[in-house]
Amino acid sequence: MFWMRNRIKKGYASKVLAAIALLFLLSAVVAISGCSSRETRVPPGSVAVAGEDVEKITALDKTASDLYRLIQSGSMAEAREKAKQLGSMATGTEFRGFTGIEGMKVLSDAILAVNRQLYAVQIFPDRALAAARTVKLITDAMAHPEEPMWRQYIRPALDRISALRLAAEGNKPGEAAAILTDLYNRYDVFRSAVLVKGDPSEVEKIDSLFAFLKKQTGTGKFDSAYTAALKELVSSFNALSGESKDRPAYLPLPYQDKPFYWPLTIGGVLLFTLGYVGWRMLRSGKNIAPLRMKTKRADEKREVR
DSSP states (O other): OHHHHHHHHHHHHHHHHHHHHHHHHHHHHHHHHHHHHHHHOOOTTOOOOOHHHHHHHHHHHHHHHHHHHHHHTTOHHHHHHHHHHHHHHHHTOOOBTTBOHHHHHHHHHHHHHHHHHHTSSSOOHHHHHHHHHHHHHHHHHHHOSSSOGGGGGHHHHHHHHHHHHHHHHTTOHHHHHHHHHHHHHHHHHHHHHHHHHSOHHHHHHHHHHHHHHHHHHHHTOOOHHHHHHHHHHHHHHHHHHTOOTTSOSSOOOOOOSOTTHHHHHHHHHHHHHHHHHHHHHHHHHHHHHHHHHHHHHHHHHHHHO
């Protein structure tokens, strides 16, 4: 009865194919759901921004760079026009998603500071350049939030903290006061830019530490509280730069923009496994079917007799 054997084989095959089709459908659902979840997941505190807004922020940053170069070259008349253009661009730019209220305020204050320097009766190029640098660091932090330019000032500041610690340990109030002043001036260069994306409470904490250190340095009181404040200042600067000693040596892998990879890989492994099982089932079916056919053929012979 070859037709019976074919029916049994077809029965196995149909079940295997149905299972494969079902598993493939489930894999597709997993892939789609995984993709959709990756695409819609937004980091806490982040806001989706339109491409047009990104272009405006990029143009704003470029204008700030042009302003800095004009002041650096001594072209004050052209710098005034560029500062006026920068103010108009800032007014017409949507900052939602790039910074918060603090960032908008420091940018507005920085632009006003540049204008005060450029329209002063007596222009001091160094002051005007410093004001333009602040504007540039702020706009750069908006345009490049992952790697802002202001972070390059962290390392020199940390070196000055080390020098301040040595002066305190050597009980040298005059030297410590000079180093502390230089340290704060370095910090003040990028302080406003930190507020573009940074936590305002962290900036307030650093301000408080500087106030305490200034008071203690003025009285020459280099005690354990002074040392603790220096350590806390180092920790805060490391936090601003994204480096922290409290961070574990092993970190979770960053998200890769490949939403299909893992769902399809898992689905492929499952399909391969089911296919292999189906193949084994078909091979085992070849051995089982003849035995059943022989039994049935013997029964038919007994019935004929």
